[in-house]
Each structure stands twice: as structure tokens, then as C-alpha cells.
Amino acid sequence: MTSGFDLILSAILCFGCNATDPSPQGQTTAVVISVNGTDVAAVSPDLNNNGNFEIYRTKRENMEKMRQYVNGNHFRIATIEDYPLSYTQKKADGTVVGAGVSFELIDFLAEKFNFTYEVVVPQGNIIGSTGDYKNSLVELLYDGKADLAAAFLPLLADVRIKCDYSTTVLDEGEWIMVMQRPKESATGSGLLAPFEFWVWILIFISLLAVGPIIYVLIIIRNKITGDDSQQPYSLGHCAWFVYGALMKQGSTLSPIADSTRLLFATWWIFITILTSFYTANLTAFLTLSKFTLPFNTVNDILAKQKHFVTPRGGGIEYSIKNTNESLSILSNMVLNNRATFTENENDTVTLTTFVEKYGYVFVRDRPAINHLLYLDYRYRKLISADNEKIHCPFAMAKEPFLKKKRAFAYPFQSNLSTLFDPELLNLVESGIIKHLLAKGLPNAEICPQDLGGTERQLQNGDLMMTYYIMIAGFVTSIVVFTTEMLFRFINQRQVGKNNMIIGANELQRSSNFRLHGWAAGRTNHRESLGNRLNEGIILSNVTPPPAYASIFKHNKNAVVDMNKWKQAVSKNKDESKGVRRLINGRDYMVYKNTNGINQLVPVRAPSATLFQYSYTE
Numbered sequence: 026m027t028s029g030f031d032l033i034l035s036a037i038l039c040f041g042c043n044a045t046d047p048s049p050q051g052q053t054t055a056v057v058i059s060v061n062g063t064d065v066a067a068v069s070p071d072l073n074n075n076g077n078f079e080i081y082r083t084k085r086e087n088m089e090k091m092r093q094y095v096n097g098n099h100f101r102i103a104t105i106e107d108y109p110l111s112y113t114q115k116k117a118d119g120t121v122v123g124a125g126v127s128f129e130l131i132d133f134l135a136e137k138f139n140f141t142y143e144v145v146v147p148q149g150n151i152i153g154s155t156g157d158y159k160n161s162l163v164e165l166l167y168d169g170k171a172d173l174a175a176a177f178l179p180l181l182a183d184v185r186i187k188c189d190y191s192t193t194v195l196d197e198g199e200w201i202m203v204m205q206r207p208k209e210s211a212t213g214s215g216l217l218a219p220f221e222f223w224v225w226i227l228i229f230i231s232l233l234a235v236g237p238i239i240y241v242l243i244i245i246r247n248k249i250t251g252d253d254s255q256q257p258y259s260l261g262h263c264a265w266f267v268y269g270a271l272m273k274q275g276s277t278l279s280p281i282a283d284s285t286r287l288l289f290a291t292w293w294i295f296i297t298i299l300t301s302f303y304t305a306n307l308t309a310f311l312t313l314s315k316f317t318l319p320f321n322t323v324n325d326i327l328a329k330q331k332h333f334v335t336p337r338g339g340g341i342e343y344s345i346k347n348t349n350e351s352l353s354i355l356s357n358m359v360l361n362n363r364a365t366f367t368e369n370e371n372d373t374v375t376l377t378t379f380v381e382k383y384g385y386v387f388v389r390d391r392p393a394i395n396h397l398l399y400l401d402y403r404y405r406k407l408i409s410a411d412n413e414k415i416h417c418p419f420a421m422a423k424e425p426f427l428k429k430k431r432a433f434a435y436p437f438q439s440n441l442s443t444l445f446d447p448e449l450l451n452l453v454e455s456g457i458i459k460h461l462l463a464k465g466l467p468n469a470e471i472c473p474q475d476l477g478g479t480e481r482q483l484q485n486g487d488l489m490m491t492y493y494i495m496i497a498g499f500v501t502s503i504v505v506f507t508t509e510m511l512f513r514f515i516n517q518r519q520v521g522k523n524n525m526i527i528g529a530n531e532l533q534r535s536s537n538f539r540l541h542g543w544a545a546g547r548t549n550h551r552e553s554l555g556n557r558l559n560e561g562i563i564l565s566n567v568t569p570p571p572a573y574a575s576i577f578k579h580n581k582n583a584v585v586d587m588n589k590w591k592q593a594v595s596k597n598k599d600e601s602k603g604v605r606r607l608i609n610g611r612d613y614m615v616y617k618n619t620n621g622i623n624q625l626v627p628v629r630a631p632s633a634t635l636f637q638y639s640y641t642e
């Protein structure tokens with residue numbers, strides 16, 4: 026008994042060799058035997074512990090009988106199309122062979138126990154469950170048309186009345202959702218992203234409110250202090266100041282009173298902080314934005330009543346339709362036609378039609394999804410070598426839609442399970458099944474949620490907001506312009522009416538001129554200029570001279586203009602007539618001043634116009 030612990034240890038280490046030892050006389054020193062379904066202590070035959078040893082011996086004899094029964098035997102193995110876990114291929118001679126992870130396991134068993142098998146496929150390619158056994162895999166087992174179902178079958182409570190699952194669980198299946206990859210900046214709202222909706226609303230409100238507040242405060246201050254050194258700014262000026270400061274533009278307002286200055290400074294500080302937050306947050310948003318899917322869990326699907334598609338007769342369908350399963354909360358969605366159960370075995374077709382075209386969510390188990398997306402990725406890579414956006418149009422949710430243990434299934438009371446299940450357990454425990462599931466896939470994650478890696482260039486979509494702002498700005502200014510014109514027109518008419526009382530002639534001229542000015546094309550421009558010039562001179566003493574170039578052009582109109590101008594000038598000033606002279610190689614106009622002194626005005630230099638203007642003033 027000194028080596029009790031060693032015995033246990035060696036028993037655990039040699040667990041596999043017990044079942045796999047082909048020689049019936051093999052002197053085993055220690056075994057683990059299964060009593061009533063549970064592994065119990067290591068027992069050495071040498072110890073001759075009577076009861077347990079008997080159990081061990083009968084078990085071993087049974088195993089031996091089974092081994093002989095299986096050896097050279099031929100079985101019918103049922104399976105369903107569930108790439109890559111189990112699927113069938115038609116050979117050239119018409120025979121159907123099984124493939125996929127399940128059949129790698131079956132082939133291993135076949136080689137080990139020396140049996141042969143044929144593959145039978147249910148007509149409906151469905152697993153079968155309550156109310157849905159017709160043409161199903163479970164029906165094949167139940168009717169004795171198959172000795173074993175080699176497929177990764179989710180353990181469903183309802184199905185246990187029709188068949189037995191293998192005691193060895195192959196893996197825990199995870200069904201996940203695949204959907205269209207959402208655009209990184211949803212509908213170009215990137216520029217609005219730094220602030221929440223309510224922050225924007227409050228900024229807008231403060232923009233509208235602060236101008237009038239400052240306006241009122243200045244008035245109140247002046248009233249209270251009786252000091253009028255601080256002129257009260259108009260409401261328009263205050264509003265314009267607030268808006269200008271928000272845009273980080275200056276304002277010509279320079280308040281004198283300290284309290285008013287503080288008012289202004291407060292707004293500036295507010296704006297400084299606000300804009301630096303905005304800038305910083307926008308940068309962060311554009312560079313580090315966390316990528317989130319619209320649907321991550323079953324609850325999202327349920328809450329948003331999202332259409333989804335999943336294979337017909339699979340674990341998801343029965344988990345929804347069977348009353349005691351975890352997904353039965355979705356059964357109302359089936360009634361509302363939100364759930365589609367596709368009979369198409371080609372996942373690529375399902376992906377391109379339902380997900381890409383209609384925007385459905387596709388629910389499938391993980392190995393299938395991984396293979397599907399990898400295939401899709403390679404296909405898209407052929408289409409476009411370097412545009413990474415095109416390679417991964419789909420994204421997977423991280424959270425599983427459903428988790429269920431999966432196993433093979435036997436008909437009721439099949440004795441094959443005693444032989445096969447321990448072998449399968451060895452394969453599971455050694456990690457071979459995990460390895461097989463990932464076979465043919467790259468180590469790197471295919472199309473991860475966050476594509477990252479490359480710097481994100483801003484796309485047109487991101488800048489959509491700026492375009493909208495531009496359009497909105499132009500439209501607003503056009504509207505404002507129109508109203509300005511409207512008001513001007515209305516005012517004009519009122520002015521006209523007033524003038525009518527004074528003199529009908531004046532009315533005729535002024536309204537004629539204005540209307541004319543709007544309607545006049547280029548051809549009439551000069552004429553109207555002349556009119557304006559005349560009126561200007563008549564109405565006031567400010568006499569802007571005609572365009573510099575036009576003075577000296579020997580153009581008929583220009584000469585007329587010039588003459589008119591000269592006349593106008595001479596009317597106001599004393600008789601002064603300019604004569605063009607060439608003095609020292611330069612052109613001058615020589616004018617006679619009021620006091621009789623000649624004044625030279627250079628005519629070529631650009632400054633001449635200025636000079637002329639100040640002179641004629």
C-alpha cells in the first residue's frame with residue numbers, strides 16, 4: 026500500500042492504454058474503471074480486491090467482445106451537410122464519402138477498430154426535433170437506418186426521446202452573428218461626434234442667448250451707474266460678437282467698462298475651453314474611434330427586431346422553437362417573420378444574398394463562419410489587391426448568439442458507444458478536435474472587428490457635414506439677401522411716397538434710377554454711372570472722380586464722362602481747367618488754382634488718382 030499514490034498516478038497516465046491495449050492477456054498493473062458512469066479509484070488486479078476486480082473483468086470482456094464484433098464489420102453512418110464539420114463528397118463512381126472533422130474522427134476509429142462504413146444522408150438535411158422529425162437525421166437513427174450519426178449535433182433535450190448522444194462531448198459549439206460591417210463614421214456625423222446631442226443643443230442655446238444677455242447687462246449697467254463712457258452696443262453687434270468669438274474670429278467692439286470687459290472675457294474663456302475640447306475630441310475620435318457593431322447580443326436582435334437568417338434544421342432553429350431551450354424568447358420573432366431558415370447549404374450564397382444584399386444578420390457556428398469569411402476574404406482579395414476596405418465587408422459579433430455542447434449520436438441502446446466514446450474522449454482531451462476545427466484557417470484573426478492598422482484617411486462621407494454646413498450657409502445668405510432686397514424695395518417705395526409730397530420730378534428720377542440700376546445690363550452701365558455721378562454731385566459735395574483709366578482714354582464715352590466731371594468740378598470750384606503738359610519727360614495735368622498758381626498733377630503714376638482725388642476734394 027506504500028505505493029497507493031503512485032498507483033493512482035500511473036492509472037491516470039495509463040488511462041488510454043487500458044482501452045487501447047489490443048492484447049487480451051496484457052498484464053495491466055493499474056486501471057481506472059467506470060462504475061455507474063463515474064471513474065473511480067485505481068485498482069490493481071494484483072491486490073485482488075474482489076468486487077471491483079470483477080466489474081473490471083466483465084467490462085474488459087465486454088470490450089473485447091465489442092472489439093471483435095466491430096472488427097471487419099460494416100456500418101451505416103449518417104451525417105448532414107454542415108461544412109466544415111461534416112459534409113459529403115460524391116466520388117466519380119457515384120459513391121458518397123464523408124468529409125470534414127467528423128469523418129476524420131470516424132476514419133481514425135475505422136482504422137483502429139478495423140471496420141468499414143457507408144455514408145447515409147437524410148433527405149431533408151436537418152437534425153430533427155419536436156415536430157420536425159420527417160426526413161431528419163434523428164429519424165434515420167430512430168428507424169435503425171443508421172448505426173451512428175457522425176455530425177456535431179447540439180445536445181437538445183427534446184431529441185433524447187429518439188436517440189442517445191455520445192457520452193463524450195466533442196466541443197462546445199458557439200453560434201455567432203455575422204453582419205455587414207457598419208461604416209466607420211455613421212452617415213458622416215463624424216464632425217458632430219465629439220459632443221453629445223444635448224451639448225450641441227446647449228451650445229446653440231448659449232449662442233443665441235449670450236448676445237441679448239450682454240446687450241441687456243450693458244444697458245442695465247449704464248442705467249445703474251449713470252456712466253455713459255461705455256456706449257451701449259446694439260443688439261446686432263452683441264450677437265455678432267458672440268458668434269464671431271465662437272468662430273474664434275475677432276470683433277471690433279472694445280468695451281471700456283471693466284464689467285463689460287469681464288462679460289466679454291467670460292464668453293471668450295467659455296469658447297476657448299469649448300473649442301479646445303472639440304478639437305481634441307475630434308482628433309481622438311478620428312484616430313482612435315472604437316468600432317462597435319449595431320448588434321452584439323441576442324438581446325440586440327430581440328430589441329431591434331432585426332431580421333436574421335440561419336440554416337434550416339440546425340441548433341439555432343430548435344433552440345428557438347423548442348419550448349424549454351434558451352433561445353425560446355425569440356419564438357415571437359419567428360412568428361413575425363423576422364427569422365429566416367434557409368435550406369441553402371452553400372453558406373457563400375447565403376452570405377452574399379441575405380447579408381450583403383438584404384442586410385440580414387447571419388447566425389452560424391464558429392468554425393463554419395471562420396471558414397466562410399476566410400473564403401470570402403480570399404475571393405475579395407483577388408478582386409482588389411490593395412483596398413482593405415473591400416476585403417472585409419462583414420464583421421462578426423464577439424458575443425456568441427448561443428452556446429451548446431455538441432456530440433455524436435447513436436440509436437437507443439447502441440453498444441457501439443461503449444467502444445467509441447472513450448476513444449473520442451481521448452481525442453477531445455488531447456486537443457485534437459480543437460486542432461481539426463482550426464485546420465485550414467490562418468492563425469491571424471480574419472477580418473477582425475477593428476480593422477485598424479492603416480491610418481484612416483478622411484473620406485467624403487466624413488466631411489459630408491461640412492458640405493451641408495456650406496450649403497446651409499449659402500442658402501441662408503441667399504434668403505437673407507432676398508429679404509434685404511425686399512426691404513430695400515419697400516423702403517424705397519416709402520421714400521418715393523414721401524418725395525411725392527415734395528416734388529413729383531424728384532420721385533421720377535430717383536425711382537427711375539434705382540430700378541434702372543438693378544435691371545441695367547453691362548451696356549447701360551456707363552450711362553447709369555454717368556447718372557449716378559451727376560446725382561452725386563448735385564446731391565452732395567463729395568465727388569469721387571471717374572475711373573482713372575477712363576479719364577485719359579480717348580474714347581467717346583470717356584470724354585463725355587470726363588467733360589461732365591470737369592463741368593461738375595468747375596461748377597463747385599472756381600474756373601479751373603486742366604491742360605495736359607509734358608514736363609521733364611512726364612505727363613502732368615496743369616490746373617490753375619483758385620489763387621492763380623499752377624498746380625501740376627502727374628498722370629501716369631498710380632498715385633496720381635489718389636492725388637487727384639485729394640486735390641479735387
Ligand SMILES: *[C@@H]1O[C@H](CO)[C@@H](O)[C@H](O)[C@H]1NC(C)=O
Pocket residue numbers: 060061
Ligand atoms: C451502481 O448502481 C447499482 C444499481 O444501479 C447499485 O446497486 C450500486 O451500489 C452502484 N455502485 C456504486 C459504486 O455506486
Ligand SMILES: *[C@@H]1O[C@H](CO)[C@@H](O)[C@H](O)[C@H]1NC(C)=O
Pocket residue numbers: 090091094439440441
Ligand atoms: C451489439 O449490438 C448489436 C445489435 O445492435 C448486436 O448484434 C451485437 O451482438 C452486439 N454486440 C455485443 C458485443 O454485444
Ligand SMILES: *[C@@H]1O[C@H](CO)[C@@H](O)[C@H](O)[C@H]1NC(C)=O
Pocket residue numbers: 096097098139
Ligand atoms: C480487418 O477486417 C478485414 C475485413 O474487413 C479482415 O480481413 C482483416 O483480417 C481484419 N484485420 C484485422 C487485423 O483483424
Ligand SMILES: *[C@@H]1O[C@H](CO)[C@@H](O)[C@H](O)[C@H]1NC(C)=O
Pocket residue numbers: 183348349
Ligand atoms: C419543459 O420543462 C418543464 C419543466 O421543466 C416540463 O414540465 C415540460 O414538459 C417541458 N416541455 C417540453 C416540451 O419538454
Ligand SMILES: *[C@@H]1O[C@H](CO)[C@@H](O)[C@H](O)[C@H]1NC(C)=O
Pocket residue numbers: 371372373374
Ligand atoms: C457556393 O456558391 C458559390 C457561388 O455561387 C460557388 O462558387 C461555390 O463553389 C459554392 N460552394 C459549394 C460548396 O458548392
